[in-house]
Amino acid sequence: MGQLVNGVWQDKWYDTDSTDGEFRRDTSKFRNWVTADGSAGPTGTAGFRAESGRYHLYVSHACPWAHRTMIFRALKGLNDHIDVSVVHPDMLKDGWEFRTDFEGATGDRQFGLDYLREVYLRAKPDTSGRVTVPVLWDRQTGQIVSNESADIIRMFNAAFDGITGNTDDYYPQALRSDIDAVNDRVYDTVNNGVYKAGFATSQQAYDKAVGPLFDSLDWIEGLLARNRYLTGATLTEADWRLFTTIARFDAVYHTHFKCNRHMITDYPNLWGWARELYQRPGVAATVHPDHYIRHYYFSHDMINPNRIIPIGPQIDWTAPHGRG
Ligand SMILES: N[C@@H](CCC(=O)N[C@@H](CS)C(=O)NCC(=O)O)C(=O)O
Secondary structure (H helix, E strand, O other), rough: OOOOOOOHHHEOOOOOHHOOOOOOOOOOOEEOOEHHHHHOOOOOOOOEOOOOOOEEEEEEOOOOOHHHHHHHHHHOOOOOOEEEEEOOEEEEEOOEEOOOOOOOOOOOOOOOOHHHHHHHHOOOOOOOEEEEEEEEEEOOOEEEEEOOOOHHHHHHHHHOOHHHOOOOOOOOHHHHHHHHHHHHHHHHHOOOOOHHHHOOOOHHHHHHHHHHHHHHHHHHHHHHOOOEEOOOOOHHHHHHHHHHHHHHHHHHHHHHHHOOOHHHHOOHHHHHHHHHHHOOOOOOOOOHHHHHHHHHHHHHHOOOOOOOOOOOOOOOOOOOOOOO
């Protein structure tokens, strides 16, 4: 794994020496918005009107951030309007690759490129930073609209409603402050918390991440004992943002990232909630354990140098969820 520096690829792992062993996630660089009428969104520039077939999504089925966008694409009826390229699960010295020798890895269905970094370079030849998924590409202007999943799911939630006729709203006005508050805690301690624990290179940095992670899972278990969903009776963006981390937890984060105080299956309410979300129409087709198990155990050789993929727990996602 590496990154681009002024358009040149440099193969290096995350620098944790300067941060006492702590992993700090970079902020995303491309932050434009697709909107219904092409007006500017909360950040970036105008000019990205919602149109069928205009946008292309690059994802990894391993990545929890990209997974959010695949879920919103399915929930919002966008599968026929936004097509997708899926990278190979191994992320090695060249970063994300378009090799197709793994079931479900599609190659680059737009340009036939070999590496995701070449997509970034096409958009901006002197770009610097990490080459991450997801990426939302605009065919019309040949630019990256956004590489920030939190923004992309909000675009998918609202911008294309006139095209699809699907007006389901996962970020309703009345719940926004509650959703934002849950998102803040879940992002810092759970979505990113598992990475902070797993990529820590000092005991102190690991302890600082893993404690708040399990405190938050206890807090969530309490919320879900009282309410069907995180912010009450309505399923929202906050639930979906948590779901993609929970989906990977027992198979990957528990072992590979040393998040092993409990498994998700130990929390009756959280585990029932997770099965309910998994069983919603269109969602199971976005969940690819083969990609995430292979990606994490095989790609992070400083965590797992012999790349042995453990046998893994037996988890039945299709068991009745008992919620409702
Ligand atoms: N803030 C970004 C984070 C995306 C991200 O970090 N994706 C990971 C995969 S799970 C990635 O592509 N990492 C490559 C790298 O860091 O070099 C988002 O939510 O869209």
